[in-house]
Amino acid sequence: MTLLSRRRLLATLSLATAGFPLLGFSAVPVPEKGHKALLPPKLKAGDTVGLICPAGAAFSKETVLVTKESLEALGLKVKLGNHVFDRHGYLAGTDQARAEDVNAMFADKSVQGILAIHGGWGCARLLPLLDYKMIQKNPKALIGYSDITALLVAIYAKTGLVTFHGPVGAATWNQFTVDSFKQVLFEGGATTFQNPVERGDNLTVTNDRITTLTPGTARGRLVGGNLTVLTAIIGSAYLPDWKDKILFLEDTNENVYRVDRMLTQLKLAGVLDQVKGVVFGKCSDCGPGNGGYGSLTLEEVLEQHLQPLHVPAFSGAMIGHITHKFTVPVGAEAEIDATAGTIRLLQGAVV
Incomplete structure (x- = not known):
């Protein structure tokens, strides 16, 4: 068979097999843009x-x-x-x-x-x-x-x-x-997530403070989770379309330079440029590591990556490796207020 004949045969085979789906569980198509979220039933006593x-x-x-x-x-x-x-x-x-x-x-x-x-x-x-x-x-x-x-x-x-x-x-x-x-899971209402504002005997709130990185409000579907885990599957077929999403992130036990590296990866992968807002929760035990005082601070890294996006962004939400945490629905429509530091579900996440 000549080289030209081989090329023609390969082209023919390619066209003939293009219509056949891949076999296996992972062949399910990603929901189309604008796809209505599928809500699970709410939990109740006896379930x-x-x-x-x-x-x-x-x-x-x-x-x-x-x-x-x-x-x-x-x-x-x-x-x-x-x-x-x-x-x-x-x-x-x-x-x-x-x-x-x-x-x-x-x-x-x-x-x-x-x-x-x-x-x-x-x-x-x-x-x-x-x-x-x-x-x-x-x-x-x-x-x-x-x-x-x-x-x-x-x-x-x-x-x-x-x-x-x-x-x-x-x-x-x-x-x-x-x-x-x-x-979220039993009552199923349009919950608003807001950090506690207890001062104790202090003149102002000292724990679980919100830091506004870029003020404003934004609406979109909440998608996110652990920063390390998300960046580890970037480029795979197991992530949603990021356009117009509200990205929420958290992590633990990562040196600041690693957080910088992972946010850089999200930027280079085009994720950060597509989202409508960002909520960075808690990064527990995320210190400078061996960089000491020569390191960037976590606050500086967040400012450098998130403020140039010009979308509402804040940090400090009760999301992460912490004892007191929100239950945040992935895929639910929500509105964030980066000035108030709140996440408001636009409807219940269960039916």
Whole structure:
């Protein structure tokens, strides 16, 4: 066969196969621009929540027990995933086992919500193994933060299902966290997220302060989560269209230069130039590292990256690796006020 003949044959084969879809779960198309979000049913007393470990292992059975008792105190029943206590190095079992628990909980008609017990690392490894078509047909609330960001964002991107950046099972179930959890997932109203403004015996508020980076208000769908996890899957097929979104971010235990590097990556990938507003939550233990006083501060890095966008932006929201946290719906329509430091849902995130 001549070179010309080979080229003609390859071209013919390419045209002939172009119409065939790729096989596998991940072939579900990303919802089209303007796609109406798919809302999960709200939780109520008597509902069953499935507990899974899609990332780090459940090293402590007591932690799982505390999670179970905390949910039961909310009037919920609990069902453990088949592989909750599996171990595969630092992972909670093999990729196949952990993905099996995610898929099984969505498919299980007796389960109304799904809560991750731990973050850690490993959720991104599951993304090609999830049954997105089945998940789309069985909408239910998926809740977690940190490494769970990969699941939250990918499932929203692939199915349109609103997911929830909120506490994991091993989190502290204090009154602030529980109130936010219940407002969003039980009551389902158009919640407004606002930091506490308690002064104690001080002349002004000293804890959980809001810093306005660029004043103003903006509306769009909330999308985001852990900065490290998001940047780790940039360029993959598991992220949504960023145009006109409200980006929210958080992280922990990252030196300032690393935060700078990851925000630079979001800038170079075109993400920051598309969003309508930015909320940077908490970056716990994010100090200068070995740079010492020669380092840029976190405040300077945020100013350098976010102020040139000329969109409303603020930092300090109760989102992150903190004991008192908001439950923020990924994919819900919201309005942010960067001057007041608030996030207001335009409608409930559950039905």
